[in-house]
Amino acid sequence: MSFVSIEHLQKTYSGTPVFSDINFTISKGEFVTLLGPSGCGKSTLLRCIAGLTPVDEGKILLDGQDIVPLNPQKRGIGMVFQSYALFPNMTVEQNVAFGLRMQKVNANDSQKRVSEVLQLVELNDFAKRYPHQLSGGQCQRVALARSLVTRPRLLLLDEPLSALDARIRKHLREQIRQIQRELGLTTIFVTHDQEEALTMSDRIFLMNQGKIVQSGNAESLYAAPVDVFAASFIGNYNVLDAEAASRLLQRPVASRIAIRPETLGLSLQGEPDTLIRNHSLLGNVIRYRVEVRGVELIVDVLNRSAADLYPDGQRVALSIDSSALCEVA
Numbered sequence: 001m002s003f004v005s006i007e008h009l010q011k012t013y014s015g016t017p018v019f020s021d022i023n024f025t026i027s028k029g030e031f032v033t034l035l036g037p038s039g040c041g042k043s044t045l046l047r048c049i050a051g052l053t054p055v056d057e058g059k060i061l062l063d064g065q066d067i068v069p070l071n072p073q074k075r076g077i078g079m080v081f082q083s084y085a086l087f088p089n090m091t092v093e094q095n096v097a098f099g100l101r102m103q104k105v106n107a108n109d110s111q112k113r114v115s116e117v118l119q120l121v122e123l124n125d126f127a128k129r130y131p132h133q134l135s136g137g138q139c140q141r142v143a144l145a146r147s148l149v150t151r152p153r154l155l156l157l158d159e160p161l162s163a164l165d166a167r168i169r170k171h172l173r174e175q176i177r178q179i180q181r182e183l184g185l186t187t188i189f190v191t192h193d194q195e196e197a198l199t200m201s202d203r204i205f206l207m208n209q210g211k212i213v214q215s216g217n218a219e220s221l222y223a224a225p226v227d228v229f230a231a232s233f234i235g236n237y238n239v240l241d242a243e244a245a246s247r248l249l250q251r252p253v254a255s256r257i258a259i260r261p262e263t264l265g266l267s268l269q270g271e272p273d274t275l276i277r278n279h280s281l282l283g284n285v286i287r288y289r290v291e292v293r294g295v296e297l298i299v300d301v302l303n304r305s306a307a308d309l310y311p312d313g314q315r316v317a318l319s320i321d322s323s324a325l326c327e328v329a
């Protein structure tokens, strides 16, 4: 039996539906990510699960029990928000202990649990500090500790890393995943960052305009987008209509085609029918914008050395791996 089961969940704000029929299940210990653009309903869905926003219809089963009628405190759910919302007048340990005080856990047990969880997020040495004496990444770890200390049945993380710089983000996402695995904690993580979703998740639910448009593991979402939205949201696909695809492939094509930029190759050997329009250096990858048979494409090539760079205006041969072409709706 699944540990979390969302059935026909529906939410409307003053006549405007945010989502009208959300259904999914999550296994115990699974780390799933809701990925989607701004405004698609990710936070609203998390808030409904946490009980911070009422739902209009549907069921949220947690370990077999419908938690929709329960108030947030009774759900056994921990949530971390994008803005960490720490109490500024409380120290790190007081912030973390707050939830235990609400649960009337006695002082000795509380102290032990706070110390354990601060160790888990590597903040023992900061227990006596106040939030204004911490960095953003440290505040975010306090927020995580605060939600873990109550030993939730389900952990909800709403873009917990988006305010942090790239290096700390990477470090913290590894730390979150490691803690989640150690505790076997069933987790729903929200992000609009495809890289974050692809690297962290057991399974991804791709959302658009209040609907889950595709779900699966990172490989399946990356390699087989179901529609133009999925192809444009994950992996910088080239999406061609049937007519452009027919011209490019020089055979009749009946549907739209998505082509990943890194499956295309450029070379000085072969027919030089492809014009380098321009290029940009993305670090380890060079992204070329090329034109071939009247079709514009993005081609990503590994940046091995400056000597390999094709200058703008150069003519080269394009190779297409036909097994990497995806038909999309």
Ligand SMILES: Nc1ncnc2c1ncn2[C@@H]1O[C@H](COP(=O)(O)OP(=O)(O)OP(=O)(O)O)[C@@H](O)[C@H]1O
Pocket: 013, 014, 018, 036, 037, 038, 039, 040, 041, 042, 043, 044, 045, 192
């Ligand atoms: N309290 C509210 N009252 C009315 N409309 C709301 C309310 N909260 C959210 N909405 C609307 O519901 C839709 C979904 O919002 P939500 O915050 O769930 O999006 P999101 O996917 O989390 O976006 P982001 O990535 O920007 O955080 C948006 O169109 C938003 O304007």
Ligand SMILES: [Mg+2]
Pocket: 042, 043, 044
């Ligand atoms: Mg949001």
